[in-house]
Amino acid sequence: MFYIGCHLSASKGFLHMAKEAVSIGANTFQFFTRNPRGFAAKDIDEADVRAFLEYTKENGFGKILAHAPYTLNPSSADERVRDLALRIMEDDMERMEYIPGNLYNFHPGSHVGQGSEKGIELTAELLNTILKPEQTTTVLLETMSGKGSEIGRNFEELKAIIDKVELSDKVGVCLDTCHVHDGGYDIVNNLDGVLDEFDNIIGLDRLHAIHMNDSKNPFESHKDRHEKIGEGSIGVSAMKAIINNPRLRHLPIFLETPNELDGYAKEIALLKENRE
Ligand code: FE
Ligand code: FE
Ligand code: ZN
Numbered sequence: 001m002f003y004i005g006c007h008l009s010a011s012k013g014f015l016h017m018a019k020e021a022v023s024i025g026a027n028t029f030q031f032f033t034r035n036p037r038g039f040a041a042k043d044i045d046e047a048d049v050r051a052f053l054e055y056t057k058e059n060g061f062g063k064i065l066a067h068a069p070y071t072l073n074p075s076s077a078d079e080r081v082r083d084l085a086l087r088i089m090e091d092d093m094e095r096m097e098y099i100p101g102n103l104y105n106f107h108p109g110s111h112v113g114q115g116s117e118k119g120i121e122l123t124a125e126l127l128n129t130i131l132k133p134e135q136t137t138t139v140l141l142e143t144m145s146g147k148g149s150e151i152g153r154n155f156e157e158l159k160a161i162i163d164k165v166e167l168s169d170k171v172g173v174c175l176d177t178c179h180v181h182d183g184g185y186d187i188v189n190n191l192d193g194v195l196d197e198f199d200n201i202i203g204l205d206r207l208h209a210i211h212m213n214d215s216k217n218p219f220e221s222h223k224d225r226h227e228k229i230g231e232g233s234i235g236v237s238a239m240k241a242i243i244n245n246p247r248l249r250h251l252p253i254f255l256e257t258p259n260e261l262d263g264y265a266k267e268i269a270l271l272k273e274n275r276e
Contacts, residue, residue: 002243002275003062005029006255006264013045014052014099018061024265025272028062030105030211030254033092036069039084041091049098062252065140065174065209066096068106074126075109075119075151082122085109090130093137100136103208103252105174108141108152108161117160119151124164131167140174140208145182145224153183153222155201162206173202176211176256177242178227181234184220188238195247204247212239212253212271228257229267240274 005026008017010033021029034041056064072085089106096104111119131139141161146153152161158173165171175198181187185194198204214232216225230236242248255267 001027001060001062002249002272003028003252004255004268004271005064005252006257006259006268007031007067010042013042013048015048015055018052018055018059020261021061022059024261025268026264027060028064028252028254030065030067030256032069033066033095033104034069034088036071039069039071039088041095044095044098046098053099063102063209064099065103065105065252065254066092068092068104070107072106073109073112074106075111075114075122077112077114082126086126086129089126093130093132093135096137097135102137103140103172103174104137105140105142105209107144107150108158110149111151112149116149116151116153116157119149120157120160121164123151124161127161127165127171128167131165131170133167135170137170138172138208139170140172142174142211143176143180143183145179146184146222147182147224155198159202162202172206172208174209174211175207176213177234177239178211178213178215178232179224181215181219182217182221182223184222186219187242188219188234191238191241191245195245199247207248207251210242210248210251210253211256212242213256214239226257228259228263229255229270236270236274239271243271243274244276
C-alpha cells in the first residue's frame with residue numbers, strides 16, 4: 001500500500017481533514033495539534049473523533065501524523081520556555097490517545113548557546129517526563145537542517161537523544177527530505193549511502209515517516225525553505241527514488257510543500273504516477 005498525504009488545516013476537525021484528504025487523492029495527512037502561535041487547542045469533539053475513526057477505516061487510511069507547534073523549544077536554556085513545551089506536549093499526548101496508534105512529530109529544539117550536548121539532554125529529559133508506558137502513540141523526532149543552533153541536525157544527535165530516553169520503544173524519527181538535503185545528506189546522488197548511514201547510526205527500524213519537500217536552497221545550505229516537488233534543488237527523480245526504495249517504500253509520505261489543496265492534489269497524483 002502507498003500511503004501519501006499532505007499537511008492540512010485542523011480548524012474544522014478530524015472528519016473534515018479525512019474527507020479533504022480523500023478529495024485530493026490522499027489516504028493519510030498531517031495536521032498541527034494546535035495553533036503554532038497562540039498554542040490554543042480546540043476541545044476534543046468525541047462525535048467527530050468517532051466519525052473520523054469510522055471514515056478512515058472504511059477508506060483504508062494509513063497512520064496519520066500530528067505535528068507539535070514548531071514554535072516550542074524543548075531544549076531552551078530558559079526554564080519557562082522548556083516548561084511550556086512540556087505542558088503542551090503532555091496535553092498533546094493525552095489528546096493523541098483519542099486516535100490511538102498514530103504518530104506525533106516534533107522538532108527536537110534549539111540549544112541557543114548552551115551547546116548541542118546540553119540541548120540533547122534537555123530534550124531527552126522532556127521525553128522522559130511525557131512518555132507513558134501505556135501510550136499507543138509513537139513520538140517522532142524530526143531530522144533538522146541545522147539552521148541556527150538546532151539540534152537534530154545530524155543522525156548522531158538524534159541517536160544521542162533516543163539513547164537517553166527510557167521508553168525508547170515509543171520514539172522514532174521522521175525524515176524531512178528538505179531538511180536532510182539542506183543539512184548535508186546527499187539524497188539526490190547517494191540515497192543508498194545516506195540510508196546506510198541512517199541504519200548504522202540510528203537503525204532504519206526507527207524511521208516511521210517521511211516529510212517530502214523539495215528545497216529552495218542548495219545542498220548543505222543549512223537553511224529550511226520548502227519548495228514544490230520538482231521545483232527545487234532535490235527534483236522529481238530523487239523523490240521517485242525515495243518513494244520506490246525497498247527500504248523506504250512502506251513508509252507514509254507527507255507533503256509540506258508551499259501549496260493550496262489543488263497544488264497538493266497535483267503533487268499527490270505525480271508521486272502516485274511515479275510509484276512502481
Ligand atoms: Fe516540522
Ligand atoms: Fe518537516
Ligand atoms: Zn522545514
